[in-house]
Every structure is written in structure tokens, then in C-alpha cells.
Amino acid sequence: MTSTEGWSANGHSDGGARVLFSLPPRPGLKSAKLTMLRTAKRTGVLDALRESRWRSRRLLILAYHGIALTDEAEWSPELYMPVPAMRERFTMLRDGGYNVIPLRDAVARLATGTLPPRAVALTFDDGTHDFLAAGVPLLREFGFPATVYVTSYYAAKEVPVFRMACRYLTWAGRDRQIDGAGLVAGGGALDLGTLDQRDAVVEAIGQYAASRGGGTAVETACLRLLAERVGVDFDAFVTEQRLRIMSPTEIATLPRPLIDVQLHTHRHKVPLNGEAFRREIGDNRSALGAWCPGAELDAFCYPSGVTDPRFLPWLRDLGIRSAVTCDPGLAESSTDPLLLPRLVDSWRLTRLEFEAWLTGAGALLPRVPRRRRYRPAAVYD
DSSP: OOOSSSSOOOSOOSTTOBOOOBOOOOHHHHHHHHHHHHHHHHTTHHHHHHTSHHHHTOEEEEEEOEEESSSHHHHOTTTEEEHHHHHHHHHHHHHTTOEEOOHHHHHHHHHHTOOOTTEEEEEEEETBHHIIIIIHHHHHHHTOOEEEEEOOHHHHHTSBOHHHHHHHHHHHTTTOEEEOTTTSTTOOEEEOSSHHHHHHHHHHHHHHHHHTTOSHHHHHHHHHHHHHHHTOOHHHHHHTTTTBBOOHHHHHTSOTTTEEEEEOOSSSOOOSSHHHHHHHHHHHHHHHHHHSTTOOOOEEEOGGGOBOTTHHHHHHHTTOOEEEOSOOSOBOTTSOTTSBOOEEOOTTSOHHHHHHHHHTGGGGSOOOOOOBOOOOOOOOO
């Protein structure tokens, strides 16, 4: 997830691990990049790159998270794509002559040098309900295959993802000061006016839930009370399946082979301890294997973009053949299949910037360092 207010990164920043979710770059730098791209488009450079032998040897993997069903894109524009924006992206892929192929096939053909020209693979992270409600119909309409990486803990519980729902609800109450009784230790007034204040409130609510033993019953009670305080109808929120992972039944009925269900850890964590790391993958694989009998579960997505050199031998021992990161770039034959780069697309990326990435030009432009703003989030069992 790549959002200013979305699901927190459930990883670590020590020992060489990398958390890649960040705030957007400064507007002046983006303006300079757009000027360069307009010139490249006007002079035919983008078209030349799209048809080049250089691009034909490379794979662009696109990453998506949520598809907005209501106001999610206003809340988190780097995490949620409105349906019309997603349709525009797919139309650009179709009309630009890009070959959208399954990631499994793309990785194999990348290694053997047999990619089709203008190759693109589509991936969706987390497996939220909106993927089923809005993403699958679009993929069917355009005939595009996709890989969805599903985290299984909240799928089995069939309740909203706690931290993500807390962040949305505090945003919904951003013009309020609310009573913290029953939400945070000691109660008191809670200001929700700024992002920093909302982050602090979400952290305090998480700590309070943990102090009460955690678990989905405690989490749901906290969410219901928070929704009441900010003026959101929580029953409707639940009925509409907002900020919820697809249920086991929904995952089982995803259309195959159009949709390939793959691994994203059980609790959306990447522990730096080998035993705990293997348990995360094992629990995830067991759950998805039960819901998708016969599925070849050998592809992985690093939660929150957290990577670490220690993970690679662990993944190989677990039989993982490919793993995708949140590092922007194009994959080539020399790319480690366990460190595949992806473009995390978002509503904030302009049409021209997206086109540049499709042609390959986006990978050649200087990258702007981004400020980081993410904290670990616990999941209780």
C-alpha cells in the first residue's frame, strides 16, 4: 500500500529491511518531470521507446491496491483508484497495443527472452472486497489476466481490517474533536484535525485494543464506537463490506485462470526472524490452499514493500518462484525473480506519467527521494 493514510506498513526498518511506502514528491519536481515528458511525447520519443527492442526485452509489472466504491479515493488517493480512472488505464493498455499477460507466464518468458513486445502484467495487493466488486468485472470486460496477492487473517475473520478501518474513520471525522472514552487509555478529548493527530489517535486505539486482549471482537467493538463518535453508520459500513478482505467463499469463486490467487502472508507481516517468517508464509499458504484447491501457490508479494536480503533464501526454501516488490522499474532477464520491481500506480499519477511508464521512459527518468511516514501495525490472534 502506498498511501498517506492507508494500511500501515507491517514491517521493520532495522537490519537492512526496506519500507517503501511514502508521501508524494514536492510539486516543483513533478512539474519538471512533466515538462520533460511532454517534450518526449511531442517529439516522438515515447512512441519510439514503446516500439524499441530495448522495451521488448523488459516487463512492466503494474501494482494496484484498492478500487474506490465510495469516497475511498478522496481519503487515500495513492491507495485507491476510482473506477473511471481504472477503466482509463485499461483502455490505454488496450488501445496502445500492450500485451497483458499472466505474471507467471511473464516471469518465465522474461527468463528465456521470449516476451511479447510491450509486455505488461497486472497485480493487485491484499485481496480487498472492492477487487471482487469492481476489479474483476473490469478485468473480464477487457480480457486482462491478473494476479491477486491475498493476506488471509482478516479474510477468515470476515470483518473490516482494523487499522485500515481506524484510519478511514478518523479521516471521516477530520473536522471533529471526539470523546476518547472507551477508545484510548484514560479517555479524554481526541483531535482529528490533522494527519499527525489522526495517526496518533489510531496508534492509541490500537494500543488500547491490545491492552484489552485484542482479537476481532475487541477490534470490532472499538470500530463501532469510533464510527458512532465520527458520525458513520457502522452497520452500513459492514454491510457494504468496506475495507474488508474477500471472504474464503469469495476467494474460492474468483474466475480462474483469469485471476491467479497468490501469497501475501497471513497477517500482513514480514518478520525478520526466520521461523516467524516461514510461519507467516505457511499459514497463508494453508489458508489459500484450502480455499483454492489445486492452486500452485508459489508467488509472493512483500507486504508494505518490505524487503531484506535474509528473506531470499527463506523464500527459496519455501518453493517461492517469484516475489514482487514496490521498487519502481522494469524487470529484465537479469532481474532476480524474488525481487521483481513494480510500478505502484495511483490516482495521483497523471495520464502522461502512466504512458511514460508503459513505454519504458518512466524507468529512465531520475527518481525523487520521498519522505516516509509508516508505522508497524499489529494483528492479534
